[in-house]
Amino acid sequence: MPEGHTIHRLALTLERAFGGTRPEVSSPQGRFADGAALLDGRLLERAEAWGKHLFLTFEGDRILHIHLGLIGIFDVTQYASPTSPQPLPPPVGAVRVRLASATHVADLRGAMIVDLITPEQQDAVLTRLGPDPLRAGTDGNEPERALAVMARTGRTFAEVLMDQSVLAGVGNLYRCEVLFRHRVDPFRPAKQIRPQTFHTVWDDLVDLLSIGVAFGQIITMDDQLDQAREIIAGQGEQASDAYRSGRLTLVDWRGADEAELGQRRPAYEEGSAFPREFYVYQRDGQACYTCGSRIRTQVLAGRNLFWCGRCQRRR
DNA sequence: GTTTAATGGGTAT
DNA sequence: TACCCCTTAAACT
Structure with a gap:
C-alpha cells in the first residue's frame, strides 16, 4: 500500500494518536525486541515523513526509522476512549513493533526497515532523497x-x-x-x-x-x-x-x-x-x-x- | 496445500 | 539482471 501519501498520512495519524505521550513500545514478534525496550515509555516528540521514509523521534534523540517497503503496513487504531476504557486487543500475525496507549494501538508488520538511528544517520538518509x-x-x-x-x-x-x-x-x-x-x-x-x-x-x-x-x-x-x-x-x-x-x-x-x-x-x-x-x-x-x-x-x-x-x- | 503478486529497495554478479 | 528481505491474501492445484 505504500507510496509517499501513505507515509505522510501515517505521520499525521501517529502524531495525533501518540504525539506528546509516552506509549508502550513492544515487539510481539520479537525481531525488534532490543529497540522496543529502549523506546518503551519514552516521550514521542514527533512523527515525520520524507518521501517514503517515516521517522518517529523520541526524547533523547532516539529516532525510529521505518520504511514499509513493498508489503509493509502500519495499522493505527483507536480501541478505547478516555471515558470508556477497553482491554488492549492482542496482536494478530507478525507484529514487529507495537505502540500502545490507553486509547490507541499501532501495529507494524512486514516493513523493510525498522531501525533505531541517530540524528546524524537521519540526515544521511535525507541527503539521499530528491525533492518530495x-x-x-x-x-x-x-x-x-x-x-x-x-x-x-x-x-x-x-x-x-x-x-x-x-x-x-x-x-x-x-x-x-x-x-x-x-x-x-x-x-x-x-x-x-x-x-x-x-x-x-x-x-x-x-x-x-x-x-x-x-x-x-x-x-x-x-x-x-x-x-x-x-x-x-x-x-x-x-x-x-x-x-x-x-x-x-x-x-x-x-x-x-x-x-x-x-x-x-x-x-x-x-x-x-x-x-x-x-x-x-x-x-x-x-x-x-x-x-x-x-x-x-x-x-x-x-x-x-x-x-x-x-x-x-x-x- | 502451494504458488503468486503486491503502491520497494539494497546488494551482489 | 538476478536475488534477497519483509508479510499477507488471493489465486491456483
Whole structure:
C-alpha cells in the first residue's frame, strides 16, 4: 500500500494518536525486541515523513526509522476512549513493533526497515532523497533539483520518476498514472522532457499526493478528483488553505479540542471511499478510456509499467 | 496445500 | 539482471 501519501498520512495519524505521550513500545514478534525496550515509555516528540521514509523521534534523540517497503503496513487504531476504557486487543500475525496507549494501538508488520538511528544517520538518509512533492514550497524540495538530474542522465523518464534520489515519494502506481495524465511516453529519455512539461507533472503530483493523503487512497481519475476537491472545499478554510498550498499533511492537529477536531477533520475520516479505478494501472489488455486501444504492460527495472501506446506516443 | 503478486529497495554478479 | 528481505491474501492445484 505504500507510496509517499501513505507515509505522510501515517505521520499525521501517529502524531495525533501518540504525539506528546509516552506509549508502550513492544515487539510481539520479537525481531525488534532490543529497540522496543529502549523506546518503551519514552516521550514521542514527533512523527515525520520524507518521501517514503517515516521517522518517529523520541526524547533523547532516539529516532525510529521505518520504511514499509513493498508489503509493509502500519495499522493505527483507536480501541478505547478516555471515558470508556477497553482491554488492549492482542496482536494478530507478525507484529514487529507495537505502540500502545490507553486509547490507541499501532501495529507494524512486514516493513523493510525498522531501525533505531541517530540524528546524524537521519540526515544521511535525507541527503539521499530528491525533492518530495508533499513538501513542495519548503527548502530543498524544489522541482528544479530533479530537472538538474534529468538533464544529465541517459535514463528514461519512467525510470527516473521512481528513483527516490530524483523524486521522493512517487511509486509505481502514481508513476504510471501521472505519465498517462500528461500523455507522456514512459520511454522518452528524461533529458528530452521539456522543463515546462516536467513542472506541469510536478504540480500535478503535488495535487495528486495531497489528495492521496487526505483520502488515504490513490485517486488519479479526473471525475474522482473533482469529487475529492469538492469534499475538501467543504471542510472549511483551514483544510482548504492547507490543500491549496500542497501541504495538507502538514496541518498540525495537536492541541485541538474535540469540537475543533470535529470541524477540521476531513470527511474521509468518516469513511468515504472512492472505487478503486485507474486510467492505466493494472489495465493491461483493456481498452484505453481515451482512445480505445489496448493498454500495454512491460516490466521496467523490475516493476510492471502500464501505459497506452497510442495516447502516450512521443511527448 | 502451494504458488503468486503486491503502491520497494539494497546488494551482489 | 538476478536475488534477497519483509508479510499477507488471493489465486491456483
